[in-house]
Amino acid sequence: MGTLYDYMVWRGDLSFAQCPLNLVDNVILSNFAYLDMAPAFETEEPADLAATQLQVRRDVRSFKTVTECFFKTHTIQEILTAGRPTREVPGLARRAVDSERFGNIYVSDYLDIVDKEAAEQMCAMVFWLDSDTAYAAFRGTDDTFIGWKEDLSLSYLNETPGQRHAVEFMNRVFGKDCPQRLYVGGHSKGGNLAIYASAFCDAAIRERIVEVYSNDGPGFRKEITGREEYQTLLPKITCILPDSSVVGGLLDNHARELIIKSNVDGVGQHDAFTWEVNGPQFVPSERSASGKFYDDSLYRWLTKLSDNERRLFTDVLFDLLGAGADTVSEFKDAPLRAVIEMIKASAGIDSEIKAKISDILMLLASSGVEALGHATKKKARSIADKLKNPDLPEADDTLEEMTDDTE
Numbered sequence: 212m213g214t215l216y217d218y219m220v221w222r223g224d225l226s227f228a229q230c231p232l233n234l235v236d237n238v239i240l241s242n243f244a245y246l247d248m249a250p251a252f253e254t255e256e257p258a259d260l261a262a263t264q265l266q267v268r269r270d271v272r273s274f275k276t277v278t279e280c281f282f283k284t285h286t287i288q289e290i291l292t293a294g295r296p297t298r299e300v301p302g303l304a305r306r307a308v309d310s311e312r313f314g315n316i317y318v319s320d321y322l323d324i325v326d327k328e329a330a331e332q333m334c335a336m337v338f339w340l341d342s343d344t345a346y347a348a349f350r351g352t353d354d355t356f357i358g359w360k361e362d363l364s365l366s367y368l369n370e371t372p373g374q375r376h377a378v379e380f381m382n383r384v385f386g387k388d389c390p391q392r393l394y395v396g397g398h399s400k401g402g403n404l405a406i407y408a409s410a411f412c413d414a415a416i417r418e419r420i421v422e423v424y425s426n427d428g429p430g431f432r433k434e435i436t437g438r439e440e441y442q443t444l445l446p447k448i449t450c451i452l453p454d455s456s457v458v459g460g461l462l463d464n465h466a467r468e469l470i471i472k473s474n475v476d477g478v479g480q481h482d483a484f485t486w487e488v489n490g491p492q493f494v495p496s497e498r499s500a501s502g503k504f505y506d507d508s509l510y511r512w513l514t515k516l517s518d519n520e521r522r523l524f525t526d527v528l529f530d531l532l533g534a535g536a537d538t539v540s541e542f543k544d545a546p547l548r549a550v551i552e553m554i555k556a557s558a559g560i561d562s563e564i565k566a567k568i569s570d571i572l573m574l575l576a577s578s579g580v581e582a583l584g585h586a587t588k589k590k591a592r593s594i595a596d597k598l599k600n601p602d603l604p605e606a607d608d609t610l611e612e613m614t615d616d617t618e
Contacts, residue, residue, distance in 0.1 A: 212472070212487035212494050215239055215303060222491065223310030227340040230312075232394060233491045234451065234469070237346070237424045238483050239307070240338050241398040243274075244348040245300045248336060251280035252321045271319045274338070275308040296398070299484045316340055320384045323350075324376055332361070333373035333404065335380045343391040347384070349377060349408070351399025351428070360525060362400055362429045362458050366513055367521040369434055373400070377408035385416045393419045398483055399458055402428020402450070406464065407435070410444045417444060425450045427481055430462035453480035454496040460505055472496040 213221070218235050227236075251272045258271045281301060290301050307313035317339040324333045334350035352361055365371065385393065393416070397405040402425030409423045423444065435441060448466035452459040453473040458481050471493040473480040480486075487494040498506070513521060 212489055214474070214486070214488055215484055216306070218488045219303065219306050219310060223312050226311050226315070227344065232340065232344070232346065234449070234493060235488055235491060237394065237396050238398070238426050238451065238486070239303070240346050241348050241396045241401060241424065241426050242296055242300050242483055243304060243338070244334065244336060244350040244397065244401060245297050246277065246281055246304055247285065248277050248281070248318065248321045249323060250284040251277040255280060258317060271317050271339070274316045274318055275314060277318050278304045278308050296482050296484055322380060326372065333376045335377065337384060345390045346394045346396065347381065349397035349401035349404040351397055351401035362461060363525045365403060365429050365431070366462060367518040367525070369432060373404060374407045377404040378411045381408045381412035381416055386413060389416055389419045391419070392421050394422050394424070395420060396424030396426065397428060398426040399428055399481065402426050403431070406444070406448055410441045420447055423448045425464060426483060427452055427456055427459035429458055430464040432462060436463065436465050451493065453486060454499040455480050455502045457481065457505060460502065469493070470496050470498055477501060
């Protein structure tokens with residue numbers, strides 16, 4: 212089956228006027244949100260609105276200009292060493308601007324908020340498909356464990372600073388000048404922000420929204436999903452989840468879900484560039500064994516915890532993950548050694564929390580050693596199990612044996 216790149220070739224010759232926005236277009240636009248657009252909005256002159264035929268009074272750039280500025284201000288080395296999906300997006304954008312479908316879209320209202328003290332990152336922009344159709348995109352997290360920690364923090368926070376700013380963005384941008392057809396979406400945390408902003412923006416804006424897309428984004432606490440504004444929006448929400456989704460299975464959206472296939476297993480499925488495409492749609496699937504395991508184990512367990520206990524679990528988990536690697540990619544490249552480092556850092560952790568963390572490490576490790584064979588994966592499980600009763604010399608010996616197996 213194909214990927215987003217293949218879709219660009221297959222459907223790139225048709226404009227949005229000829230073929231309206233579909234689920235795959237939504238995922239592509241939500242991933243374009245990862246592109247650093249600051250250079251274009253800081254240095255380039257706004258597009259001529261008369262020439263664009265956009266009936267908006269905004270600071271607008273063509274997507275072609277945005278892409279060209281990105282490549283002028285970022286080296287190939289910077290792009291190649293960026294985490295996923297950030298390093299994949301520029302290549303797709305370069306192909307997109309040469310297509311009929313994406314080559315004539317415009318971008319407005321680029322906003323990038325980074326507040327390290329408040330642990331907040333919120334980035335949003337509007338893609339104009341034509342003068343009456345807009346897609347408001349919210350950027351998600353990259354593959355750093357810090358970004359994943361931000362996703363898990365949604366389990367104990369009623370409203371994050373990013374969610375509050377997302378609502379303010381919708382009201383400011385569309386309060387006086389809302390298009391006839393408004394779509395809203397995002398990948399990862401961006402999907403959560405898209406739903407939250409759409410649910411709690413002004414009612415007049417919410418009525419103009421055609422569809423809201425959460426592309427493998429985390430859900431919400433019941434205190435949010437039970438509110439009247441959320442229930443009003445619910446029929447317009449679509450959640451796309453790969454069959455082994457971890458992030459997208461966190462909490463609940465109570466919305467219709469589309470379970471799809473990916474060409475990888477485990478946590479790597481969070482990367483939309485692995486999602487299998489067939490024509491204008493994704494290849495359907497069912498929840499996998501590992502996906503059901505997390506639904507029935509980790510997330511059900513989390514719902515039984517108090518907010519303070521969830522906060523503690525999140526802090527402990529990501530402190531341990533940070534001891535072994537900085538990103539999911541690094542963990543998958545050397546999963547066995549990363550697990551060992553985390554075992555060494557696990558002394559003194561509550562036994563129940565430690566048991567749940569060992570389950571998470573097993574999924575991460577198995578994603579990284581899938582190609583190493585059954586025997587090696589069995590040893591990986593033994594290492595993860597040692598979190599419950601660490602025996603460091605034995606664990607080091609096991610790592611050495613596993614290294615020997617892969618040479």
